[in-house]
Amino acid sequence: MTLERRRRLTRRALPAAGAVAAVAFFAGLAVGGGGESEAARVARDFSAAWVRGDYGAMHGMLTPQTRAAVTAEQFADSYRGAAETATQRRMAVAAPQTDGDRALIAVDVETAVFGPVAGQVAFAVLEDGIDWRPHLVFPGLRPGESLDRRTEAPERAPLLAADGQTIAEGPADARVQPLTATASIAGTLAASDDAAVRESLYARGFPEDTPVGSNGLERVFEEQLAGRPGGELLAGSRVLASSEPRPAAPVETTIVPSVQEAADVGLAGRLGGVAAMDPRSGEILALAGIAFSAPQPPGSTFKIVTTAAALEDGKVKMSDEYPIETAATIDGVELENANGEYCGGTLAEAFAHSCNSVFAPMGVEVGAERLVEEAEQFGWNADPGIPGAAESTIPPASEITSPLEVGSTAIGQYKTLATTLEMATVAQTIANGGVRLPATLAPRRGRGDGVRAVSPKVARQITELMTGVVAYGTGTLAAVEGVEVAGKTGTAELGDTRGDDPEAAARDGDPSNTDAWFTAFAPADDPRVVVSVMLVRNGSGGATAAPAAQGVLVAGLKRES
Numbered sequence: 234m235t236l237e238r239r240r241r242l243t244r245r246a247l248p249a250a251g252a253v254a255a256v257a258f259f260a261g262l263a264v265g266g267g268g269e270s271e272a273a274r275v276a277r278d279f280s281a282a283w284v285r286g287d288y289g290a291m292h293g294m295l296t297p298q299t300r301a302a303v304t305a306e307q308f309a310d311s312y313r314g315a316a317e318t319a320t321q322r323r324m325a326v327a328a329p330q331t332d333g334d335r336a337l338i339a340v341d342v343e344t345a346v347f348g349p350v351a352g353q354v355a356f357a358v359l360e361d362g363i364d365w366r367p368h369l370v371f372p373g374l375r376p377g378e379s380l381d382r383r384t385e386a387p388e389r390a391p392l393l394a395a396d397g398q399t400i401a402e403g404p405a406d407a408r409v410q411p412l413t414a415t416a417s418i419a420g421t422l423a424a425s426d427d428a429a430v431r432e433s434l435y436a437r438g439f440p441e442d443t444p445v446g447s448n449g450l451e452r453v454f455e456e457q458l459a460g461r462p463g464g465e466l467l468a469g470s471r472v473l474a475s476s477e478p479r480p481a482a483p484v485e486t487t488i489v490p491s492v493q494e495a496a497d498v499g500l501a502g503r504l505g506g507v508a509a510m511d512p513r514s515g516e517i518l519a520l521a522g523i524a525f526s527a528p529q530p531p532g533s534t535f536k537i538v539t540t541a542a543a544l545e546d547g548k549v550k551m552s553d554e555y556p557i558e559t560a561a562t563i564d565g566v567e568l569e570n571a572n573g574e575y576c577g578g579t580l581a582e583a584f585a586h587s588c589n590s591v592f593a594p595m596g597v598e599v600g601a602e603r604l605v606e607e608a609e610q611f612g613w614n615a616d617p618g619i620p621g622a623a624e625s626t627i628p629p630a631s632e633i634t635s636p637l638e639v640g641s642t643a644i645g646q647y648k649t650l651a652t653t654l655e656m657a658t659v660a661q662t663i664a665n666g667g668v669r670l671p672a673t674l675a676p677r678r679g680r681g682d683g684v685r686a687v688s689p690k691v692a693r694q695i696t697e698l699m700t701g702v703v704a705y706g707t708g709t710l711a712a713v714e715g716v717e718v719a720g721k722t723g724t725a726e727l728g729d730t731r732g733d734d735p736e737a738a739a740r741d742g743d744p745s746n747t748d749a750w751f752t753a754f755a756p757a758d759d760p761r762v763v764v765s766v767m768l769v770r771n772g773s774g775g776a777t778a779a780p781a782a783q784g785v786l787v788a789g790l791k792r793e794s
Contacts, residue, residue, distance in 0.1 A: 272358040276329035276336035288312055296362035315370040315380045319466055320345040320438040334358050340372035346438035347466040347474035374468050384464030386443045387478035392450055393485050405444040414490035417497050418520055420449020438462045453620050453674055457484045486674050487516035495788035496521035499781035505768035506653035509785050512661040512760045514677045515670030525622040528650035532725030533587045534750045535645030537659055542599045542607035544691045551694055553580050561590040564637040568593045584698040585706025589644050596643020601633040610686035612658050618671050625655035656752040657765035664760035667692035700757045707775035711783045717757040722774035723750030745770040751778035755786050762789025
């Protein structure tokens with residue numbers, strides 16, 4: 234039901250109903266068992282149905298003439314519209330009082346905006362049903378009156394960084410952002426033309442043109458920042474109830490200004506995303522660019538998931554060695570290593586140098602079902618739980634049918650998509666001993682509940698492999714002096730990822746055809762910060778994303794020094 238329709242039904246008089254001559258009333262009502270009159274029984278049933286929201290049952294108790302004039306849908310909409318206008322939370326009714334064929338019901342309504350509203354509804358019970366009139370949709374209305382309201386929003390609450398500094402403050406129409414370091418993530422406000430947003434505002438008691446957060450933290454924390462509106466609930470021109478607008482308390486976030494600034498510097502105006510987290514809590518320290526809104530193929534960073542599944546299932550061991558090859562042939566198609574290089578050796582060496590020739594066949598050995606299952610343990614195909622955040626997706630195993638599709642999926646191609654925040658969550662899970670914590674922008678008191686994605690043993694093994702990436706593999710440009718960094722690079726092709734070579738664009742020297750990825754945490758033995766970087770059409774992960782992440786890692790480590 235649209236907002237305009239609900240307003241029409243609430244404010245206009247419904248079709249005239251129950252216009253019955255006085256001779257149709259009768260005084261000799263039947264008396265039921267226990268001395269209860271027929272009028273009392275009908276009124277009791279009507280009020281009970283009202284409390285439970287059974288408008289169909291209520292409509293069925295009306296006279297045939299009323300039901301012919303007011304359809305069941307119109308009847309239900311009129312009650313729903315009145316409840317929404319009043320911001321009704323719950324209602325209670327007293328036992329009906331009757332006098333002959335007249336019934337009176339005392340009703341108490343608790344509203345979100347106007348406080349408690351108490352009133353009565355009265356109607357006649359005729360031989361063939363209730364003589365219903367439109368003003369009976371809400372207690373306290375008189376014949377000819379309709380329910381309306383006038384409300385206004387309070388001043389918007391301040392938005393605070395993790396250290397208490399103010400990110401944004403002031404009324405919605407004059408919002409200021411005093412902290413330069415967090416200006417990029419603060420967000421903006423505007424009146425929305427989205428029907429769902431306007432419906433939500435109306436349901437919460439706000440004027441529908443109230444400015445709302447369009448993006449950034451203003452959007453994420455919209456309801457917490459908005460406070461409670463105030464105003465008058467009207468019966469025609471009479472005031473039934475009123476309240477003052479109530480501003481919300483300042484809203485704390487997990488954003489660390491120094492880390493946010495480093496994320497913006499690392500992004501350097503390029504299209505992409507940067508996400509930083511505390512692996513111990515899942516608290517987000519920084520978000521830059523399109524870090525949670527634009528899923529892309531994760532490329533070789535997904536090899537963390539593939540390797541975790543293989544280790545968990547005993548398909549591989551840390552001591553395994555692989556042939557030195559330039560490509561793996563699956564279904565007659567060669568999946569080549571980046572730059573066509575020879576790659577293999579120990580599992581650690583293959584992981585450090587991101588050998589497609591090793592991990593595509595490994596994925597085939599693991600199988601589509603387990604790859605999807607493991608990915609979902611790391612957070613794919615799940616609501617991120619943050620307003621505006623996009624879901625990272627992997628197809629069901631039934632849609633990954635050929636060995637080539639499985640092998641391509643295992644190296645982060647085919648139809649697998651991830652946000653930068655999701656790849657930060659993958660690193661957070663490994664850094665947290667295999668337990669994935671929901672990412673949050675609101676301070677989390679304590680460690681919170683998590684999902685075990687891999688065993689502590691496998692988490693330690695993946696950590697060991699990731700340290701090799703930064704120590705001597707494809708991610709050396711993310712190294713931090715005096716700190717052991719665990720990371721994984723990725724280079725994701727943006728064309729048909731089922732083609733001959735998911736790394737072909739990078740190998741052929743066209744960086745505009747690949748997304749660059751890097752995800753990492755540090756220190757490897759006592760993780761305190763996680764960083765993920767994705768740069769759209771920006772070459773290889775080791776060359777561009779890894780150095781962008783390095784500065785964010787340093788800032789994240791310094792925040793606790």
